[in-house]
Amino acid sequence: MEQRTRLNSDERRVAVRAAAIRVFAEKGFVAATTGDIARDAGVSQPYVIHLFGSKDALVADIVGYAIQRVVDAFVAAIDAHAPDELPAHIGAAYLGLFQEEEGLLLCLAHAFTAGADPTIGPLAREGFVRVYRTLVDQGRLSPEQAGQVLAAGMLSNVILGLQLPREYDDNQMVRDLLAAVYPGNVELFKNATAPRE
Amino acid sequence: MEQRTRLNSDERRVAVRAAAIRVFAEKGFVAATTGDIARDAGVSQPYVIHLFGSKDALVADIVGYAIQRVVDAFVAAIDAHAPDELPAHIGAAYLGLFQEEEGLLLCLAHAFTAGADPTIGPLAREGFVRVYRTLVDQGRLSPEQAGQVLAAGMLSNVILGLQLPREYDDNQMVRDLLAAVYPGNVELFKNATAPRE
DNA sequence: TTGACATGTTATCAATCAATCAATAATGTT
């Protein structure tokens, strides 16, 4: 009748990763403490360190994971849709990631501003180029199309990072901007970001 | 024959602000210490605190300053060019800010990922909307045009933050991406970011 | 059942950092 009280280390690592994504997304890689992540994951702070070796290693793990998720989502979209509709579908796939795991894109956004960081910088550079390569090599997008897709994605990161959708009801400008940037998809964002906790 | 060894507090504040922009741009608002900024500015750490009251107040000052610079640059571009060529000229004005003060756009990028921060969040949200308003109200851009201009700007922030132009010579993909995103302006970026110090 | 191993915790430390305070040294004024 007793439920298991312990997970094996791989399962626990997955849980801590999910917590780390939430916390890193909200506070950034530096301000987020291993204690914050531990509390979110329901384990002790030293165990977070134990599971990943160091905070830096955890950060690297998350950045790699986030980029891989983006690449996988893009490859799936490329395989599922006709070439002429690809840009729109890839954009939708990107936003789908936000729904699946809210913090993912914000972690990416944080990584993409950390080019000078010795741990994150190389990973982020390599990852960004890898995403671009995926669009051009696998998706057969022109460099211009790929650039537009990436630009739209980076704007999405900012809109989500600023929590602008929360002002949707109160601010005409925000409504116009979201309507212009996400034609037909505004509802997605209006409900996406949870009201303040 | 003696040179002045002291500046008045306003002059010193300007110098410290410039240092803060450099340091914040490189390390982010959290990882950058007041000691780092003090060293860059050539003053003591306590004096940085004294001049701005607190690190938080300094951060708020910088975010407000950066946004004001963007708005001013956009207004100048709007006043100087015909409506049909505005989007391109506004994009150029944005990149011009990078040349004038390298860290400005990176500080903005950091602020735009800090929506959950109680100090930065409100300032960044308000600032972003203010920039959008400037494009729509003063520049008479359509919401769609404004969204594209902002998207291109956010992509520029990421490209600069990742220091991708440094890989221009070594990486074909980077060359293609920069050529696609900045038609005719690639040279600007190739030389922009200083080689590693 | 017992022991061995993997999962976890508590206690603790060293380092870092923003902030305070008292003291000092330029500068300008009378």
Place this chain on the structure above:
DNA sequence: AACATTATTGATTGATTGATAACATGTCAA
């Protein structure tokens, strides 16, 4: 020249945080 004012620093501190190590507890095979 003396004085008031402003700029600036050195010394210090309390709080935070990543990491370590020693210890505890759950799980499972033999």
